[in-house]
Structures are given as C-alpha cells and as structure tokens.
Amino acid sequence: MLNETHVEGFVTQVREFQGTRYVRIASRYDPGRGVRDGNDAAYITLRVDPPLAAVASTLKTGQAIRASGYIISRDYSITLARFAEAAVADEDGADVAGALEELRALARRVGDKIQKPHTMTEVQVESLVIL
Helix, strand or coil: CCCCEEEEEEEEEEEEECCEEEEEEEEECCCCCCCECCECEEEEEEEECCCHHHHHCCCCCCCEEEEEEEEEEEEEEEEHHHHHHHCCCCCCCHHHHHHHHHHHHHHHHHCCCCEEEEEEEEEEEEEEEEC
16 A cells, blocks of 8 residues: 655644644645636645654744655544534524524533544645745
8 A cells, every 4th residue: 555645835824732733734736637616725734743843833824835744544523512612603693693502502511422523634744845
C-alpha cells in the first residue's frame, strides 16, 4: 500500500492543542482538474507534531506552504452540548430561533450524555516548507 501525500496551499487557520499544531490550508485545484461545488479550493487539515510544531507556530494566515506526509484519521465524539453551543440558525424568524433555544435548553440538561461519533481525516506532516 502507498500512503504518501504532498500538498501546497494557503494557511487559513493555525490552532494548537497539547503541543500539536493543526494548520488548515486552502489548496487550489490544479488547472484542468475542475472546480467542485463552486469552490476553487479544497480545505485540508495538517497535523504538525513537535518538533515541527515550532515552525508551524510562526505561520500566518495567507502564507503559502508545502507539506509532505501521510494520511491519518482519528475517531472522536461530538456532544450535543458542543453542537448546540456552536449551532447557528440559517433563517430569521421566531420558529427557527425558538427551535435553537429549545435545542440549547435540552443540551443544558443532557447535552454531555448525547453524542455523535465523528472521524477526522488529516495529513500527518513529516516535512513543512514555507514558500
């Protein structure tokens, strides 16, 4: 099997969790490979562990980078409380706003006991170059 990835893109977000940097990049489609869903870029999360995490800590939004590594995935759960806290209503109106408040009230009661399994796919970075 082959699990090797090379990506180039523009930094859209950098965040840190327990010494690991997570760098979100927008990687524009190569000419001739088309556009998907009206977007001109794919968004990819790069996982940068120490010692490369120190380099990733200097990255700024909009900076071009190239990364090489391999694809990994991890499973985790999203609680109803976390979802309800971040949820936004698409429409203006009492029904939608009311439903969102009802959801948040339910989440305050049992939100840590209800969860949805989720899988995150990332690129584990072995080489990072600032362009």
